[in-house]
Amino acid sequence: MKNIFLALFLSIVLFACNEDNSSIEPEQPILEYAIASEKDEANTYTLTLRSSKASLHEGVNNVAFVTEGDTLPEGGEWKILPKMHMQMEGMSHMHSTPFLGFDEADNHASGIGQILFLMPTVEMGSWTLEVSYLVEDESIADWTFDIQVDAIEFLAQDPTxxxxxxxxxxxxxxxxxxxxxxxxxxxxxxxxxxxxxxxxxxxxxxxxxxxxxxxxxxxxxxxxxxxxxxxxxxxxxxxxxxxxxxxxxxxxxxxxxxxxxxxxxxxxxxxxxxxxxxxxxxxxxxxxxxxxx
Amino acid sequence: MLIPFYTTAQEKKLTTYHLSEVTISHDTIPSENYLLSVDDYMNQRNDLQVVKRGGFAFEPIVEGFTDGQIAVSIDGMRVFGACTDKMDPATSYLEPVNLKKLSVLKENESQMYGTALGGTVMAEMRYPDFSKPLEVGVQTAYSSNSNGFDGNLYVEKTISDQWGIRYSGAYRKHDSYTDGNNELVRYTQYEKMNHTLTSTYKLSSAEKLTALLMYDHGMDIGYPALNMDVSSAKALMGNIGYTKHYDQGFINHLEAKVYYNDIKHVMDDSKRENVAIRMDMPGSSQTLGAWVSVNRKTNNHTLTLKGDFYSNHLFADMTMYSPSGGVNMYMLTWGDIRRNSFATNFQDEWKLDPRLTLLTNVRLEWASTNLQNELARKQLETMNYFIDGPRSDLSGSFSALFKYELNSSIESKFGVSYTSRMPSASELYGFYLFNANDRFDYLGTPDLKNEKVTSFDFTLRYHKENWQIGARGRASFIEDYIVGVVDENYDSMTSGALGVKTYQNVEGATSTHFEVFAGVAFSKQLNYNLNLVHENGYIDALHSPMPYQRPLTIKNKLSYQLQKLTSSFYYEYSIGMQSPSAALGEQKTDPYHLVNVDFSYPVKLKNNRLYLELGIHNLLNSYYIDPFSWNGIPNSGRNIKTSIRFII
Known part of the structure; x- marks a missing residue:
């Protein structure tokens, strides 16, 4: 039987918080590299984007969002939206990209998930990651990361x-x-x-x-x-x-x-x-x- | 005068002639042979065959048994080549000018130097013998075919009654040779130098210390049968030995040695044209070892007990440079393979009767072999082998040999032996080793079992004062024969390879060796020797002949002394390889006739000796391919070699 269809409509996924509030030891980050940190729009909460690699790249990336400092209220949900903003011949386009995971979320971190960037940052297009934390559908904090997604270039030249x-x-x-x-x-x-x-x-x-x-x-x-x-x-x-x-x-x-x-x-x-x-x-x-x- | 009637090293004691108060062993290398390369020397012998991959570094074969099945001992040291493609057998690092003897030991005697199915090639280095205050020898030669230069020098100095030193050096440089059709055989060039220092210090009349230091460097060595050549092959070897003789006491003789050798071998293809991919394939081998041997003689027994240890480390890797501008490729072919071996050997020569002697030998060897490199282990995981530590192997041998003298003219020997040898490093952990002979990539198999051989050996010899005739036969039955078997599950890695073989134990291999030998001394000036050999072998599981079985070959040598001129005439005939092991890369070869003539003339000087020598090898300029030559590489055509030897 096929799995239940989980539409990622608008590429927005909501994750239920884990009731386990165990804190993440700063000495043992959930993922090794800190890519970027942002304050939320109310300048209250700091969120850090972490990755298993030193930079984000075209393809599958293992990432997590981790709060720094003040603690978010418990029982909330994370909302994540990657967006590619493109400007071509005066026209703007916007795309998203698929992701999975972020299953072990709590009020400290989103848990580890995988974002599959379909394309790198280019001259005419840039990536953002919009992240929100909601409690009972009410936004507690919103962050926007302007991120650099590197192209992966090979010595071998083959379009396939x-x-x-x-x-x-x-x-x-x-x-x-x-x-x-x-x-x-x-x-x-x-x-x-x-x-x-x-x-x-x-x-x-x-x-x-x-x-x-x-x-x-x-x-x-x-x-x-x-x-x-x-x-x-x-x-x-x-x-x-x-x-x-x-x-x-x-x-x-x-x-x-x-x-x-x-x-x-x-x-x-x-x-x-x-x-x-x-x-x-x-x-x-x-x-x-x-x-x- | 010497009549070398030998067939095996075991017969040395029976067949060494004592003429004019001089005892000369067949294996002794006289100074006139210093100009020969070790390859040439091995090639001339009746008790040894060689595999040729070009003009240098022939691989010794003993009665069809090859690397891993035979042992090589250099001055008591175990030496393991550093090339995954067997380009550098340990003998390639030797020079006759630094050798006293090169012996081929079989059955009982061979086990003293390693657990070997086929035998042991044993090289004894030349040490000062205190016979003269100073001896200096210089020799140079020119070879017409390869525009080759050979030169050597030795200085032997007795510093005091207790202390003597000997230095020997050799240098050779040869271009590629032409074959019997006057066609250039490309990539048969080579160059090498060797420096050897030996010393003996007598602690007393019954006690001495010896030391050896040898450096050998081969350069620009071509291997036409392979895809690659060798830019550098370096060997550094050293040992310290101790010997004591006891006139009284429980033991009569004690000998001990510690040694170390380090070999670095660099293959490359920078001189090859139109190669699919450029590669570097360096390899190294280090061996540290020690042994002690004691000997006791009683009325009827000569007992020898030996314990030895060695630790060998092998490493080889391969870098492949992408011809398309892609990323370069790298892999480990010998990933830090460490073998530690402990062995004990007991031998008894028991005179049961004045005419009957029983030689027994028992050897037990335990070895731990480990693939130490984590990357190499991960490579093997791709073959579903998960190496998490060393493997232990117990191997050894038992042999018994009866020697019976029916009367003063007829001698016979009958021997039986059982030998179990552990797999070699390549057979266990080799990773995509390309065999240019059968054009398959070879993969090691870490769970191989020991290869076991039961052999029966028989010799009958009839001799009179100035002539002899005899025959020797051996039959070997091999269990768990280790051989490469095609595995369709693997893709070959080497461009042009036909597939992949993995080393497997297969049942039911047999091999036989038969030879007839004869010799006659017509006079003090004229003698003649004949040796006829034929070998056969079959691997049931592969439905294939066993490789390296000598087709019928007859060697004749006539030596004549005309006043001061010494001359020899050598004639060899072989029916060629008629039953090749095609499954393992051998090809049919044609019958051939080979004629060599050599002359030596001494020029009388006041206090010194000068020899003028001339050799014409392959006099008939025959085009022929040695039956064991890889990929049908022809042998050298006619070569005129002139030399001057000067001894002070």
Missing amino acids: FKTVVRVPMGDSDETLIMGYNFTAGEPAMGRNEYEVLAFKRMPAMDHGHGDGHAHLETYMPLNDLTIKSTPFMPDPSMNHGSPNNTDPSFVSEGKYVGIANFTMTGGWQIKMNVSEGENTYLTEEGQSFYTEF
Whole structure:
């Protein structure tokens, strides 16, 4: 039976607070790197955006929002909205991007979640993260982070090598969006557990024009995909795969976990064949995840 | 005069001739052989075969048994090559000018130096012998085929009655040779130098200390059978030995040695054209060891007990430079493999009867082998092997050999042995090691079992005063034979490789060795020797002949002394490799005839000796491929070698 559809309408997700009010030890931050800190609009609460890496980048990012100083009231909910603001030929566009997680939230922190940035910050477009904390639907604090999302550039020049895979889903306007995350943080020689985040992107009716949230696109986690994977070294001098890999399989809402064995350092593709029932969305000849290390 | 009638090292005591009060062993390297490279020297021997990958660093093979199945001992030291592709067998770091003997030990004797199925190649270095206050020898040679220079120098000085030192040095530089069709065989060039210092200090008439320090450096060594060459191969070896003889007491002789050797080997392909990818493949090997041996003689027994230890560390990695501008690639091929070995060996020579002797040998070895590098362990996890500590292996051997003299002319020997050897470092933990012979990448298997061999050996020899004839046969039955087996689950990594093989234990391999030997001294000036060898082997599991089995080969040598001119005529015929182990990369080769002639003429000087020497090797300029040559690389065509040897 399919999982219950959880629309990320307007890409807004509300998270119930955990009743456990145990504080986070400052000596052991929830994630290693502090990316940015902002005061809320009332200048009362300070919120820090933390990440598992030193900077945010195109693709899957493990992040958390952690309060500093004054404590928020208990029993609230977090609301998070990533936005890409684009200016093209005098027209403004706005897009969002999918995310997952933030399950273990409380009045100190949002818990760890994963934001899949579909694109980096560019000259004509910048990212913000709008974060709110609400108690009984009443906003207690609102923060806005202007963030830099770095592009990931590879030495290998191949348009099909991706950190974010985007392919049309059949003849519809919907798009399959996938990103990867190595559980250990970075890929390495040997056995690598990795997560694949998969979403269906449904376009906004007005394509994101204007400034209303209701006009942003929607991302729906996909839970019934079948993913066959082949780690592969595409360098012409290599042109080989690796043994004993495990295809990603569904573990939780929009998330699949597999094993990729990398026998050496270098540039590695993870070629995929992705289908849902009778529908095949991606074959190994198409876009693939790619990484260099 | 020497009539070298030997077939195996075991027969040395029986077959060494005592002429003119001089005892010369077959294995002794005389100074006229200093110009030969160790490769040439091994290639000429009847009891040793070599694998050729080019013009240098031949790999010794003993009756079809190869690296991992044989042991190599250099001056009592265990030495392990630092190249994952076997480009640097330990013997490649030797020079005849610093050697006293190079022996091939089989069955009983071989186990003293390592647990070996096939035998042990044992090199003894030359130490001062206190025979002269000062001896200096200089030798230079020119080889026409490879535009090659060989030179060596030795100085042996008796400093006092107690103390003597000896220095020897050698330098060689050869361009690529041409084959019998006068075609240049590219990448057969090499250059090397060697410096060796040995010293003996007599603590008393029965007690002495010895020391050795050797540095060897090979450069620009080509390997036409492989994808890569060697830009540098360095070896530093040293040891200190102690020997004491007891006239009275429970033991008669004690000998001990501590040693260390360090080898650094750098493969690269910078001189190759049109390579798919540029690679650097350095490797290193360090071995620290010590042993002590005691000997006791009674009326009927000669007992030897030896305990030895060594600790060997191997490391090799590979950097591959992306030709497309992509990120460079890196992997570990030997990821800090450490083996610590402890062994004890007991040997008894028991004279049961004036005509019957029983030699027994028992060896027990325990070793701990560990893949220490965390990255290398992670690499092996891709093969579903999770290494979390060292593995222990118990290996060893038992052998018994009866020697029976039917009468003063007929001798016979019958031996049986059982040997269990542990897998080598490459067989356990090697990671994508490319074998250019069968063109497969090889992966180690960390849970390999020991390889076991039961061998039967028989020798019959008839001899009269000036002639002899004999035959020797051996049959070996191998269990858990370790061999590379194609594994379709793996992709090859090396460009052009045919696939991947993993080392596996397979059942049911057998090998046989048969040889006939004869010799006759027609006069003091003229003698003749003949050796005929044929080997056979089969691996049931692969339905394939076993590799490195010598096809029928006949070697003849006629030596003649005309006044002061010494000459020798050597003729070798082989039917070529007719039953190659195709599954393991061997190819058919054609029959060949090889003729060498050598002349040496001494020039009388007042107090010194000067020798003029001329050798024409491959006189007929035959185009031939050695049966064990990798990838059909032809041997050198005709080569005229001239030399001058001067001894003060």
